Amino acid sequence: MLVNRKLILAHFWLAFVVFGIALTLGAWQMFIRSPIGTWLSNPELYYRSLTAHGTVMGYVFPTLVAMGFGYAISESALQQRLVGVRWAWAGFWLIVIGSVMAVIPIALGRASVLYTFYPPLIGNVFYYLGVVLVVVGSWIWVALMSINLRVWRKANPGAPVPLAMFANVAGSYLWAWTAVGAALELLLQIIPAAAGLKATIDAGLARVFFSWTLHAIVYFWLMPTYIAYYTIVPRAIGGRVYSDSMARISFILFLVVAMPIGMHHTFADPQVGAGFKFIHSAFTALVALPTLLTVFTICASVEIAARLRGGRGMFGWIKALPWDNPMMLALAFSFVMLGFGGAGGLINMSYQLDASIHNTQWITGHFHLIFGGAIVIMYFAIAYDLWPHLTGRELIDLRLIRTQLWLWFIGMIVTTFPWHWVGILGMPRRMAYFDFGDPAIAPQALSVTFSAIGGFILLASGIMFIVILARGMRALQVDAGPYRFALAVHEPKTVPVALNTHALWVALMIALTLTNYGYPILNLALSSGTSVPAVYVGAQ
Amino acid sequence: MTAQDTHGSASAEVAARVERRWATIAVIIIVVMAGLAAFAGIHRATMPQPRVEITDPSRLHLSGEFVESNLGSVLEANGNVTVHAIGQQYSFTPACIVVPVDTPITLRATSADVVHGILIQSTNVNTMLVPGYISEQLMRFSKTGDYLMPCQEFCSFGHEGMWGKVKVIDKTDFANRAKGGGRLSCVGQ
Ligand SMILES: [Cu+2]
Numbered sequence: 255m256l257v258n259r260k261l262i263l264a265h266f267w268l269a270f271v272v273f274g275i276a277l278t279l280g281a282w283q284m285f286i287r288s289p290i291g292t293w294l295s296n297p298e299l300y301y302r303s304l305t306a307h308g309t310v311m312g313y314v315f316p317t318l319v320a321m322g323f324g325y326a327i328s329e330s331a332l333q334q335r336l337v338g339v340r341w342a343w344a345g346f347w348l349i350v351i352g353s354v355m356a357v358i359p360i361a362l363g364r365a366s367v368l369y370t371f372y373p374p375l376i377g378n379v380f381y382y383l384g385v386v387l388v389v390v391g392s393w394i395w396v397a398l399m400s401i402n403l404r405v406w407r408k409a410n411p412g413a414p415v416p417l418a419m420f421a422n423v424a425g426s427y428l429w430a431w432t433a434v435g436a437a438l439e440l441l442l443q444i445i446p447a448a449a450g451l452k453a454t455i456d457a458g459l460a461r462v463f464f465s466w467t468l469h470a471i472v473y474f475w476l477m478p479t480y481i482a483y484y485t486i487v488p489r490a491i492g493g494r495v496y497s498d499s500m501a502r503i504s505f506i507l508f509l510v511v512a513m514p515i516g517m518h519h520t521f522a523d524p525q526v527g528a529g530f531k532f533i534h535s536a537f538t539a540l541v542a543l544p545t546l547l548t549v550f551t552i553c554a555s556v557e558i559a560a561r562l563r564g565g566r567g568m569f570g571w572i573k574a575l576p577w578d579n580p581m582m583l584a585l586a587f588s589f590v591m592l593g594f595g596g597a598g599g600l601i602n603m604s605y606q607l608d609a610s611i612h613n614t615q616w617i618t619g620h621f622h623l624i625f626g627g628a629i630v631i632m633y634f635a636i637a638y639d640l641w642p643h644l645t646g647r648e649l650i651d652l653r654l655i656r657t658q659l660w661l662w663f664i665g666m667i668v669t670t671f672p673w674h675w676v677g678i679l680g681m682p683r684r685m686a687y688f689d690f691g692d693p694a695i696a697p698q699a700l701s702v703t704f705s706a707i708g709g710f711i712l713l714a715s716g717i718m719f720i721v722i723l724a725r726g727m728r729a730l731q732v733d734a735g736p737y738r739f740a741l742a743v744h745e746p747k748t749v750p751v752a753l754n755t756h757a758l759w760v761a762l763m764i765a766l767t768l769t770n771y772g773y774p775i776l777n778l779a780l781s782s783g784t785s786v787p788a789v790y791v792g793a794q
Numbered sequence: 795m796t797a798q799d800t801h802g803s804a805s806a807e808v809a810a811r812v813e814r815r816w817a818t819i820a821v822i823i824i825v826v827m828a829g830l831a832a833f834a835g836i837h838r839a840t841m842p843q844p845r846v847e848i849t850d851p852s853r854l855h856l857s858g859e860f861v862e863s864n865l866g867s868v869l870e871a872n873g874n875v876t877v878h879a880i881g882q883q884y885s886f887t888p889a890c891i892v893v894p895v896d897t898p899i900t901l902r903a904t905s906a907d908v909v910h911g912i913l914i915q916s917t918n919v920n921t922m923l924v925p926g927y928i929s930e931q932l933m934r935f936s937k938t939g940d941y942l943m944p945c946q947e948f949c950s951f952g953h954e955g956m957w958g959k960v961k962v963i964d965k966t967d968f969a970n971r972a973k974g975g976g977r978l979s980c981v982g983q
Contacts (some may be wrong), residue, residue: 298951374925375908375950457909458924500813521842522911522920524904524927532835536828546820550813604831606840609918614948615910680915682946685954694915694942695965715798744806786851786925789883789908791950 356384435466616677
């Protein structure tokens, strides 16, 4: 039952259009910093582009996908009309206004601070206000998801919340709370400085606030992907979810342990002591647990589909999987990239190993593999799966869809593997260009060239994706039927309260954040003499 | 209880057992990783700097350990070397650091304006320079030669031009140059 299809389509289309623009900027950036495109040596344009690319890919695109998918889940999993449609549109328009407000100063070169802000570097105040509006718009979605679940609970007292909605609401709470870190940084520190109300800022404290957001935001980006793993893939390939409760435990674990780990982004920072760095490192190791559980549960779910199709033997069943099904393909690619990206993440998480790759191109490779690779390829899959239900028209280009997914996978590998390699060699990130004439840097030229080629493969794949969806808007009309989620092998008739509600886990999430962040933040906020003069972008 | 039910609960039991086994393996992997990190930390193979030290970036040039005349390398009485450096848009001072090979070196650095970073290629030396705070990093080079030292953190439009250098020279060479006292850098070499 998808009633508010226009609302959901608006979110998805806006998401994919801004994604297309940011993807084009990304490919262009890789081209001009590679040895094949050295004709442009204006770093200012590069950093404008980088700021726009990061802001869109980090804040606008995944937020819109999570919101659109969240509304679709709410209506189809709960089988209930969305409550608060007007508010939902208000949230959407806030994001539109915020994005435009942020993009104008970026285009004018007045906010080249990249998407992680970098205080005491301060850009134009409208850039930050735009980002705040995007976040506020998404908070309306958080509230609506919570309200819709509450309305459903009233009508279905004690019934197990459908897995997709349980996970969706967990993801929205995670987002609401992790955004608080950056919100505090923006409202208390950056915006007063950008508006000229304050001339100084504590850069160390700002970095700690931002780390609160910067890691758990990745798990917010990841939520739609994991929801697709559990609730779409098994149904699409004719299998069943191996374990409903394992899925719930994984989402709860994300909610609880994704938050108190962000300080691993400050391993090399002087304003955080060794003790908290170790604690955050240990918690970061812990967040591998829900992913390991998920990999197991999804592999087992897929195996069920293969055996139902006649697959046999210890590994022989893998052959029996429906490899021509785009959903199967997307899942396999996503898992491969998650495997490599996850292994890289475990290296980043350890203070000792992090020292050799901190802030190098390795990190760029790592998060492009996880976000751009493992996560975004499932965003594609979600769109393909939902599209006929949203448009009432069938998606017929199955071959084109498979080619698009293959290209994205290949492009991502070709882009990120060389980045990991030059990162190990010590190539710093966020540089507009390199002097490949320097004999010490020259050997990295080939790797950087490969990355640039990968960028264009990704661009080609992204264009294909948008073309496929656009053609799907004009294809033959079909009745796609109600949108369904995968069933579990053992559908739960009752679920323990702890696995059916969020309150306990939200409380734990907040408590863990306060214990892991409270002391360092208070300590920095109360110490005097640590504020430094703000440095305004573009001011001479 | 019907045959269907018995079959259902038997398969549920199998599923639960396999799940438990996998969860146990996952937990062991994670405990081992965290344990290794703790072990390496306790043995001080590499450790984050233990203390948080602050300094006022607008007064660096007036007094304290980061005044111009104190930047560069100095041979301490115990044979160790201390290096002081600052980063500013868009260079390091000194632009080239000279140090002896096979010697414990303490790098103390800070930023005079925005956030920068120091990374010495082909080594594990990698630290952030946050204005207002002092970064301390222990290092030791096992080979002589020139190392590139780029700023690894975005520090505005000139970031890509911010490359320093480290020159690792012979121990006795360094001792000879340090004889007159004062601070050394590659300048004049
Ligand atoms: Cu710099």
